[in-house]
Amino acid sequence: MCELLGMSANTPTDICFSFAGLMRRGGGTGPHRDGWGIAFYDGRGCRAFHDPCPSVQSEIAHFIRGYSIKSRVVVCHIRKANRGRISLENTHPFTRELWGRNWTFAHNGQLRGIKRRPLDYYRPVGTTDSEHAFCWILDRLRARWHDAPTMPALAREIRALAADLAELGVFNMLLTEGRALFCHCGTKLAWITRRSPFGPATLVDEDLTVDFAQETTPHDVVTVVATHPLTANETWTVMDRNSFVAFRDGEPVG
């Protein structure tokens, strides 16, 4: 099962997420009873859709399936609840404003004792460990810089904060401010960079399908990050435990 899915591209990329498997198996007793959410950026704006309900009943999943998304940065999360009751406010991804940008965060794992870390500025709306960790990261960034620093400095700091959090348990993370996609692998995360021409354009998981539009230019670069490789016939980079990578415009930065 894929719990985290992210995308970074150098041009607004027309991808279509299909949750057919999720919808088919998302009943009251299945492993996917805990909802899912997706956020995608359009310039500085950010759209998020959250569905805490079993997907089989989900009007939103049906809508997203038919909705063509043009975006350069996407963060998607399929939840298996382990802390926090199942509710809209506990459904990833989470979003907050920092430095005049919308930040979005999704997490897979558990963090022991995270709630003992004090928060100055950002407060969780829900009760998950994950949202607390997100607020803690943004608190640290805000405390360190009054305005957005350079991208290399930002990536270094987020790498250090993620490594700190990973000491509390399992921490697989996708984080973005709408330009870069910051990825920490605590236990499992993989990525692939596809360049035009994309060739076979479908990524398949038991839960979802990602279709890339056929119309691409020779300059298109799209990186997909997921809990595990979504295709068997391509070479994914399976990240090491406790490693970090950031992408911007589909290319690694840092």
Place this chain on the structure above:
Amino acid sequence: MCELLGMSANTPTDICFSFAGLMRRGGGTGPHRDGWGIAFYDGRGCRAFHDPCPSVQSEIAHFIRGYSIKSRVVVCHIRKANRGRISLENTHPFTRELWGRNWTFAHNGQLRGIKRRPLDYYRPVGTTDSEHAFCWILDRLRARWHDAPTMPALAREIRALAADLAELGVFNMLLTEGRALFCHCGTKLAWITRRSPFGPATLVDEDLTVDFAQETTPHDVVTVVATHPLTANETWTVMDRNSFVAFRDGEPVG
């Protein structure tokens, strides 16, 4: 044309917003080319849908039309852009977190010189006067109270802040933290409280239709706030210029 629409109810109320008129006339040259947005609460969680595109092309408007919304607090805005380019980040309503709650804001009007007011904590993502005013309100609330005050104290403070902003121009506002709906009328705003049995359950504007579910209990109370009365055969309270009212569970508070 209705620019602001809000709802406060004492029970999750099944309302169906229909944007048929908006979709029919929302072409590239019509008065509604500037998009619309809606936010509705589910407990502490908040869902928002924004559509900066002409509604006639809008997949989101079609989706919302068929989506049954159960909520106690709703804020909807239909935009006529006067400041800030048409884009996702400039589309109302705006949302920020304060005191562990999602706050949502929508505004009709213009505010001269608002951008000269300094902001400490909250920064606009887009370029509208409205988002700047929203950030200013939250800044003032945060500076005054570390944690949420009592509802009467909060309503008094928001009333004073709104009156202050209204001196800069036209300021018709809907603001909520998910429980109370704070309403400032600068020039035009009206409301009606409906109690079960609701009788004729349809509110019609040239742009939209609001249908209440037929199934209500004898205790249901629903207040609707709009730029102008949406029905001719009922007695709406047309607010005085520069007046304020707050609703919780459909009833006035303050």
